[in-house]
Amino acid sequence: MSDEKMTCHQIDLTDAEHAVLDRVRRVQGLDSIADVVVWLAKVRLRKGVGNITGRRRGPRLATSGGKPQ
Template identity: 80%
Template sequence: MSDEKMTRHQIDLTDAEHEVLDRVRRVQGLASVEDTVVWLAKTRMRRGTEHITGRRGPRLATSGGKAR
């Protein structure tokens, strides 16, 4: 993801966690595990907002993501 305002953090993953993220990456057609972590965080925030407000927010746009 090319958002220059995004803060970078190092996250240590176990082999099992990395494998799960890599599977999600392949299913969603994302370029990297890093992109997958960002995609998952944004998806969770959107769903949480939908749950709280009862309204559906804007959908995530991913470059190179899987068309639905």
């Protein structure tokens, strides 16, 4: 995302949900609950992509460090 701003959304949380997110915030060393939500979304997207592709990271070009054949 170059100079685009992220869209802001209001999420209503129960006290229990807020407590869980605050615990994750402290464990991960994040600054805010909003940072936790973004972090969790990225983790879930990475896992989802890994499940689809069978790899943990995206494809790489053969010239960028792949094994010579």
